[in-house]
Amino acid sequence: MGYNRENFRRIREAYAVKYQAARERADRRLEEVWASVPGVREIDIELSRVGLEIMKAITAGGENITAMIAEVRKKNEKLQAKRGELLRAAGYPADYTDVKYECPACGDSGYVNGVMCECMRRELILAACESSGISELLREQNFDNFTLDYYSDNIKNYEIMENVLTKAYQFANGFSEAGSGNLLFMGGTGLGKTHLSSAVAKRVIERGFDVVYVSAQRLISDFERGRFGNSSNDGIRQVERYSECDLLIVDDLGAEVTNQFTVSCLYNVINTRLNLRKSMIISTNLNKKELESRYTERITSRIFGEFILLVFAGTDVRMQKLRQKYGK
Ligand SMILES: Nc1ncnc2c1ncn2[C@@H]1O[C@H](COP(=O)(O)OP(=O)(O)O)[C@@H](O)[C@H]1O
Ligand SMILES: [Mg+2]
Ligand SMILES: [Zn+2]
Numbered sequence: 001m002g003y004n005r006e007n008f009r010r011i012r013e014a015y016a017v018k019y020q021a022a023r024e025r026a027d028r029r030l031e032e033v034w035a036s037v038p039g040v041r042e043i044d045i046e047l048s049r050v051g052l053e054i055m056k057a058i059t060a061g062g063e064n065i066t067a068m069i070a071e072v073r074k075k076n077e078k079l080q081a082k083r084g085e086l087l088r089a090a091g092y093p094a095d096y097t098d099v100k101y102e103c104p105a106c107g108d109s110g111y112v113n114g115v116m117c118e119c120m121r122r123e124l125i126l127a128a129c130e131s132s133g134i135s136e137l138l139r140e141q142n143f144d145n146f147t148l149d150y151y152s153d154n155i156k157n158y159e160i161m162e163n164v165l166t167k168a169y170q171f172a173n174g175f176s177e178a179g180s181g182n183l184l185f186m187g188g189t190g191l192g193k194t195h196l197s198s199a200v201a202k203r204v205i206e207r208g209f210d211v212v213y214v215s216a217q218r219l220i221s222d223f224e225r226g227r228f229g230n231s232s233n234d235g236i237r238q239v240e241r242y243s244e245c246d247l248l249i250v251d252d253l254g255a256e257v258t259n260q261f262t263v264s265c266l267y268n269v270i271n272t273r274l275n276l277r278k279s280m281i282i283s284t285n286l287n288k289k290e291l292e293s294r295y296t297e298r299i300t301s302r303i304f305g306e307f308i309l310l311v312f313a314g315t316d317v318r319m320q321k322l323r324q325k326y327g328k
Helices: 005-036 038-060 065-089 118-132 155-173 193-206 216-227 234-244 260-276 288-294 297-306 317-326
Strands: 182-186 211-215 247-253 279-284 307-311
Touching: 005 038, 005 118, 038 065, 118 193, 118 211, 155 182, 155 193, 155 307, 182 193, 182 297, 193 211, 193 247, 193 279, 211 216, 211 234, 216 234, 216 247, 216 260, 234 260, 247 260, 260 279, 260 297, 288 297, 297 307
Parallel strands: 182 279, 182 307, 211 247, 247 279
Antiparallel strands: none
């Protein structure tokens, strides 16, 4: 899976710390108990002896191994029960010395039988959302609250947008490392391009991929920061992510200042990702002609050759919503 390496490393480290801390806390409780309830310590020594017996029985094999193990296990249970009683009598809960993990399912290891635990997956998704560049506001825009109702004043537009939604939905739900192609969202302001980009981003993140969402303006300014290499490496680091992530979403192409430098940055990003067969979504308010006059043939031929063009139709949804809110 394409989990962001940096997030993955950081979260695994946090799990190791969490795991260790839970064990140390349990150790301290055990020491406390041993000091105040001597009977428990004796039982614990006995219990570890019993544990050894089980191990020996298993390694030795033999005919009546099952019977032996059953017998040892019974001994173990009896000792455990007695231990619990001693603890309770001393005013402790019976499980006082047990290790208390944050997640009982995986014992804070992040894995259950070699499969990533739900708790770790959630952490990764959260971190991925954070590092994807999708703002809080955008996070609220998803497939569930994208409705075709806003395009229903015109049957043609409705059908167009139904197709757009279907294509975006399929792209998101079928996203794979094997290469999922590229989408070009084209159309006027307020037709849902950013909303749908964000919906796709979230779904692809949920499926475990590393997604970066960035406005064209921001993309360019990160390249500039990298170029004019100030003290921080942020610009360069970020630029690396633009070629490394599984899905790059460039929003609002055409809103940035265009000059030779910005055009060559764009070309580099698009070209690199196409060569690596890594997916992109680009959205723009510009039409084909405008794109062609603004960017070089090098760029537009690649975009129109390698991206599935989805032209949005309808009337500004933002305005529709405002009208609904304030009445006509
Ligand atoms: N089909 C839709 N269903 C629900 N809300 C929509 C839809 N299309 C757009 N919106 C909302 O309208 C506003 C403008 O949409 P946005 O995606 O930013 O348009 P664009 O990026 O095409 O200019 C946003 O608040 C967005 O959530
Ligand atoms: Mg937009
Ligand atoms: Zn877990």
